[in-house]
Amino acid sequence: xxxxxxxxxxxxTREAMREAQDIFYRHLKRVGxxxxxxxxxxxxxxxxxxxxxxxxxxxxxxxxxxxKIGFTTVYRTLKLLAECGLASMVPFPDGTTRFEHQxxxxxxxxxxxxxxxxxxxxxxxxxxxxxxxxxxxxxxDATRHNFQIYGIxxxxxxxxxxxx
Amino acid sequence: xxxxxxxxxxxxTREAMREAQDIFYRHLKRVGxxxxxxxxxxxxxxxxxxxxxxxxxxxxxxxxxxxKIGFTTVYRTLKLLAECGLASMVPFPDGTTRFEHQxxxxxxxxxxxxxxxxxxxxxxxxxxxxxxxxxxxxxxDATRHNFQIYGIxxxxxxxxxxxx
DNA sequence: TTGAAAATGAAAATCAATTTCATTTAGGAT
DNA sequence: ATCCTAAATGAAATTGATTTTCATTTTCAA
Numbered sequence: 432x433x434x435x436x437x438x439x440x441x442x443x444t445r446e447a448m449r450e451a452q453d454i455f456y457r458h459l460k461r462v463g464x465x466x467x468x469x470x471x472x473x474x475x476x477x478x479x480x481x482x483x484x485x486x487x488x489x490x491x492x493x494x495x496x497x498x499k500i501g502f503t504t505v506y507r508t509l510k511l512l513a514e515c516g517l518a519s520m521v522p523f524p525d526g527t528t529r530f531e532h533q534x535x536x537x538x539x540x541x542x543x544x545x546x547x548x549x550x551x552x553x554x555x556x557x558x559x560x561x562x563x564x565x566x567x568x569x570x571x572d573a574t575r576h577n578f579q580i581y582g583i584x585x586x587x588x589x590x591x592x593x594x595x
Numbered sequence: 596x597x598x599x600x601x602x603x604x605x606x607x608t609r610e611a612m613r614e615a616q617d618i619f620y621r622h623l624k625r626v627g628x629x630x631x632x633x634x635x636x637x638x639x640x641x642x643x644x645x646x647x648x649x650x651x652x653x654x655x656x657x658x659x660x661x662x663k664i665g666f667t668t669v670y671r672t673l674k675l676l677a678e679c680g681l682a683s684m685v686p687f688p689d690g691t692t693r694f695e696h697q698x699x700x701x702x703x704x705x706x707x708x709x710x711x712x713x714x715x716x717x718x719x720x721x722x723x724x725x726x727x728x729x730x731x732x733x734x735x736d737a738t739r740h741n742f743q744i745y746g747i748x749x750x751x752x753x754x755x756x757x758x759x
Numbered sequence: 760t761t762g763a764a765a766a767t768g769a770a771a772a773t774c775a776a777t778t779t780c781a782t783t784t785a786g787g788a789t
Numbered sequence: 790a791t792c793c794t795a796a797a798t799g800a801a802a803t804t805g806a807t808t809t810t811c812a813t814t815t816t817c818a819a
Contacts, residue, residue, distance in 0.1 A: 501799035522686035582737035
């Protein structure tokens, strides 16, 4: 499905990149894993994205920079990034699991068009508050949430659909 | 994964069952499909559930009532039920797609334990309001949403985990 | 009653996600 | 700098859920 995307995200500064790498490598050290060029390249590529990427999509981007990096490594690295909080998994209504990076991103949510797949980010402090409140109420240690609103976007609603 | 579930849902009254069937059959008629015993049995079984069921889980329940109904039919019927709004798909963090019936259910959301998979329903009028507001703001015709909070439940947080 | 369109269900195909395994690499110890 | 072991890599195989195919059966309107 087409993944048109509307948001306000800027590419990461060198600062930010460095800081994210620090987080990643501290995590690796903590769990006794090693620093490799592949992991470096994958993190780098990932941080430059703005979209919700499937593993395969990220793999294709990574391959453009280094054709020798395999799918499996991207897959495993994405898991590591999720572990240390740099990536978060977003299960999509089409059944695929997508990732977006969380570094220096405001917490946000998505409005998704069920016709064309366009997604718009939105920000809502109320949602954060609900997360806190509900966590407290049910004595869960709430760590994250997932909020998507589905609907039909203006463009898809408009045309009486000229059939070819 | 274990699907412990905590909610306040009551089994459907005969009334409710009948009304849901009406909705279903009106939908079938509208799109030119036929009324069959299998579809009847599947809808019936589905409405009696309270959980988030995978297609396979519903299939197993249906099979208890009529061993001749196949997986494929359950799969296709679930799709039809989703089309007419009687079922809704909930993409789970473990990657599976689950369904829950929406008939006579208050709109609700889920708090999911990422350790044991336990889920608690919660109700939040604010969430409905956010759906409306955001839909209006971005000129989407908002039809539904998906809100899950992830965290660690009290039980999973507690024990320092006696290893066997 | 009949015939066309649809439904069924077993089996096959698909496709993303995950694991295996032989080989290579990183990095601490020497 | 070299060695050594644990870890990483990546191609290929496996898994497992989902979806499609197709031969047969059923529904339902005329």
